[in-house]
Amino acid sequence: MTVATPKEAACVVLMRQNHQHEWEFFWARRSDKMPFMSGYHAFPGGRMDEEDLEIQVENALENQSGLCACVIREAFEEAAVLLSPDAGKVPAAERLAARAAMMRRELTFAEFIQRHGIRLDANLLVPGGRWVTPPYAARRFDTYFYVAEIPGDQEPELWTDELEQGTWTTGQAAVKSWEAIDVILAPPTLHVIRGVRDWAGSDAGNNRNWEKLTAILLDAPSANGKPVESIEIRSGVVGFPVKTPTLPPATHTNCYLVGEQELVVIDPASPYEEEQLRLDEHLDWLQRNRGVRVREILLTHHHPDHVAGVAHAQKKWGVPVAAHPETARLLAGKITVDRHVLDGDVIELPGDPGWRLHCIFTPGHAPGHLCFYEEGTRALITGDMIVGLGSVLINPPEGNMREYLDSLRKLAGFESVAILGGHGQALTHPQKHIAAYIKHRLEREANIIKALETGARTVPEIVKIVYADTPPAAHPLAERSVLAHLEKLGAENRAQQLPGNEWQLV
Numbered sequence: 001m002t003v004a005t006p007k008e009a010a011c012v013v014l015m016r017q018n019h020q021h022e023w024e025f026f027w028a029r030r031s032d033k034m035p036f037m038s039g040y041h042a043f044p045g046g047r048m049d050e051e052d053l054e055i056q057v058e059n060a061l062e063n064q065s066g067l068c069a070c071v072i073r074e075a076f077e078e079a080a081v082l083l084s085p086d087a088g089k090v091p092a093a094e095r096l097a098a099r100a101a102m103m104r105r106e107l108t109f110a111e112f113i114q115r116h117g118i119r120l121d122a123n124l125l126v127p128g129g130r131w132v133t134p135p136y137a138a139r140r141f142d143t144y145f146y147v148a149e150i151p152g153d154q155e156p157e158l159w160t161d162e163l164e165q166g167t168w169t170t171g172q173a174a175v176k177s178w179e180a181i182d183v184i185l186a187p188p189t190l191h192v193i194r195g196v197r198d199w200a201g202s203d204a205g206n207n208r209n210w211e212k213l214t215a216i217l218l219d220a221p222s223a224n225g226k227p228v229e230s231i232e233i234r235s236g237v238v239g240f241p242v243k244t245p246t247l248p249p250a251t252h253t254n255c256y257l258v259g260e261q262e263l264v265v266i267d268p269a270s271p272y273e274e275e276q277l278r279l280d281e282h283l284d285w286l287q288r289n290r291g292v293r294v295r296e297i298l299l300t301h302h303h304p305d306h307v308a309g310v311a312h313a314q315k316k317w318g319v320p321v322a323a324h325p326e327t328a329r330l331l332a333g334k335i336t337v338d339r340h341v342l343d344g345d346v347i348e349l350p351g352d353p354g355w356r357l358h359c360i361f362t363p364g365h366a367p368g369h370l371c372f373y374e375e376g377t378r379a380l381i382t383g384d385m386i387v388g389l390g391s392v393l394i395n396p397p398e399g400n401m402r403e404y405l406d407s408l409r410k411l412a413g414f415e416s417v418a419i420l421g422g423h424g425q426a427l428t429h430p431q432k433h434i435a436a437y438i439k440h441r442l443e444r445e446a447n448i449i450k451a452l453e454t455g456a457r458t459v460p461e462i463v464k465i466v467y468a469d470t471p472p473a474a475h476p477l478a479e480r481s482v483l484a485h486l487e488k489l490g491a492e493n494r495a496q497q498l499p500g501n502e503w504q505l506v
């Protein structure tokens with residue numbers, strides 16, 4: 001599986017001073033229809049087009065002209081804000097009409113600025129760093145961040161296809177709403193709102209010292225194009241994706257670090273030495289700089305793409321490994337599990353207010369599978385029960401479709417606000433995802449029943465009908481999944497197995 005090359009993109013933090021002379025910025029929620037990071041709060045922005053390279057931007061550095069044009073165009077398309085010294089030339093109604101025409105593809109941005117004699121000037125854009133989407137993501141962007149004070153009294157108006165619920169907020173309020181789990185943020189967004197908060201609360205903010213803001217925003221390796229390593233989903237709940245030989249399209253497994261003074265490491269997953277060392281270095285840094293102590297290694301389940309780094313981490317930190325007894329049994333002889341964790345157990349980690357991980361026994365994908373619900377942040381760590389990328393394989397005899405569906409229903413009983421799966425990005429709207437997972441499996445089951453009714457008798461015959469749209473390369477895995485469904489129907493006395501690996505409805 002090759003890693004996607006990041007595409008160049010740009011986004012802009014639109015700013016203004018409110019009546020109390022506080023700095024505010026504009027952000028919005030990415031619509032649920034968006035294929036990438038839906039539900040996340042973000043700034044207006046998008047991919048650079050060919051067209052952007054043709055647009056002239058005064059005072060732009062040679063290689064940044066296209067990016068500056070891109071971010072100015074995106075601010076106009078998504079928020080109807082014209083970032084130009086000539087913004088006053090176009091009345092609000094005309095601006096909105098032009099934007100609508102652009103969205104209907106009746107007008108290009110280049111035509112619009114030419115028609116009104118509008119100059120674009122890079123001096124209105126404050127550089128705010130460059131962030132590269134980590135390699136584990138399905139879509140990757142090399143995104144340049146800019147900050148811009150809105151010229152004149154333009155009020156952003158969103159085009160609701162991509163962004164919704166646009167609001168003005170202060171850096172301080174935004175960080176608070178992230179802490180209160182009202183919003184979900186990607187690492188650059190969190191970094192930028194913290195930077196804006198620190199700048200706005202200092203003399204630099206009072207004096208409009210934009211150079212200082214750039215300095216603050218660039219003060220992190222990942223703000224300068226170095227890959228993002230860890231993803232702070234909530235305070236004390238951090239994702240650390242590591243490369244693993246897992247099932248495509250995923251290329252990485254998410255290791256999670258919970259706690260601040262004492263840390264639980266969930267699924268140190270990578271068999272690769274350089275990935276294990278990367279995690280070591282991250283934990284070493286936390287220990288040195290923040291006095292963090294690694295307390296325990298915790299496992300969701302026994303699959304190699306979740307436990308291949310356990311022996312290394314166990315040796316490095318000299319800490320116990322905790323898992324469900326079934327996981328311990330399946331790992332016997334390979335990894336020593338020092339402590340058994342059962343359904344309903346709570347792992348408490350110190351802090352103010354601290355963290356409480358509720359252990360939830362969720363067999364189905366694997367016999368000893370555990371999920372973890374963190375009470376304070378309401379984050380649900382789901383291992384391979386629910387994932388942010390790809391799909392979950394139910395592979396008998398370890399995999400059991402009946403148990404899997406029961407476990408999904410059990411997870412629905414927790415009022416979580418984010419699902420942190422073993423692969424891919426964090427998901428918002430947990431209930432929606434859980435319901436969709438259950439629906440998807442039941443629809444497949446209905447199709448299998450239909451196939452049996454129309455004369456299919458063996459697993460390969462059923463796959464040919466039910467997975468007609470899937471490339472044949474995926475059929476061996478599909479066969480495992482069909483078998484899991486047949487076993488479920490068998491256990492429910494709705495189908496029965498005949499000699500010769502044939503099945504029929506009861």
Ligand SMILES: [Zn+2]
Binds near residue numbers: 303384
């Ligand atoms: Zn697994």
